[in-house]
Amino acid sequence: MTTLPPPLAIGPHTVQPPVVLAPMAGITNAPFRTLCREFSGGKGLFVSEMITTRALVERNEKTMQLIHFDETEKPRSIQLYGVDPVTVGKAVRMIVEEDRADHIDLNFGCPVPKVTRKGGGSALPYKRNLLRAILREAVAGAGDLPVTMKMRKGIDDDHLTYLDAGRIAVEEGVTAIALHGRTTAQHYGGTADWDAIARLKEHVPEIPVLGNGDIWCAEDALRMVRETGCDGVVVGRGCLGRPWLFNDLVAAFEGRPEDFHRPTLREVATTMHRHAQLLGEWIGDETRGVIDFRKHVAWYLKGFSVGSEMRKKLAVTSSLAELDAHLSELDLDQAWPESADGPRGRTSGNNRVVLPDGWLKDPYDCAGVSEDAELDTSGG
Helix, strand or coil: CCCCCCCEEECCEEECCCEEECCCCCCCCHHHHHHHHHHHCCCCEEEEEEEEHHHHHCCCHHHHHHCCCCCCCCCCEEEEECCCHHHHHHHHHHHHHCCCCCEEEEEECCCCHHHHCCCCHHHHHHCHHHHHHHHHHHHHHHCCCCEEEEEECECCCCCECHHHHHHHHHHCCCCEEEEECCCCCCCCCCCCCHHHHHHHHHHCCCCCEEEECCCCCHHHHHHHHHHHCCCEEEECHHHCCCCCHHHHHHHHHCCCHHHCCCCCHHHHHHHHHHHHHHHHHHHCCHHHHHHHHHHHHHHHHCCCCCCHHHHHHHCCCCCHHHHHHHHHCCCCCCCCCHHHCCCCCCCCCCCCCCCCCCCCCCCCCCCCCCHHHCCCCCCC
16 A cells, blocks of 8 residues: 655645645746636646746736636645846845735746746756855745745766755755756657766755656656655646646555546646636637637647648637537547547757856855846756
């Protein structure tokens, strides 16, 4: 019989089962969080899209919409990304003073070249003193709000940073750490290194460690906990086009594998309509909502017999009526296909890491991180 992990403590918040929705730019907005939360029965932790601290402090209109939570979202979790300790501190204090969240997560996992070439994202933890300064400002500004962080193993196999970063996080009062078991050089390719998650857990036993990477189904989540000893899991690409994965995750961690959800295409189509509708209501315009939904279509339909022509039609829909009309032409009685399981989203590697000139010369020098590193992007 599988031994199930205890509840996850994020400061005063108890997360049971210990399952977290990973922040993904353009994906984990309020509508998608609503869907995932509905399938989970309200259990788990669902984090906002990544918010850049500079845009937040400047009260960028789009950013202010992204940090709006539905009254049913408890706790309210915001992920922040910043490269300047002062700006990060201002953003955190703004969140606290205006009561905009109950938990703050910091992103140090983005591998996108346009971010790392400026010293941001997953390149930043290489500069130990800068990482420490950012964490210190965030924790000081957060007061009673718990601060967590998400990171990668390091820049590449010759420049691993996760153990040093984990120790710095503990020393600066971070509540929990999530580790994506890949380096920046791996991007989203190859296989996630779960052994690194186990090593981090051994290295920082004082706080919870969450594992991230290659969780494509609920069984993967249980296996990660069993093999690494981590305190919980963070699920990103595995739930693309599959918000019901959170039903399975809850069932798995509660020892109810018989309750796993294997929807027919009809059920998938119903969820697709609801997702597009929620986006339209959130944006305030049905057409823009359906257009925003287009990127989800291929993920939802993966493995089903749909046909290339119909996939093309669905990819250019601009109204709920048009979306429903196309979906109604499909064989909606199709059962869940085995080929729908497995990797989803970005899977390509990127072996060339673009860094600022001289970045690797001194792992402690803080200088040289440009505000251009704070772009509106995400990942990790």
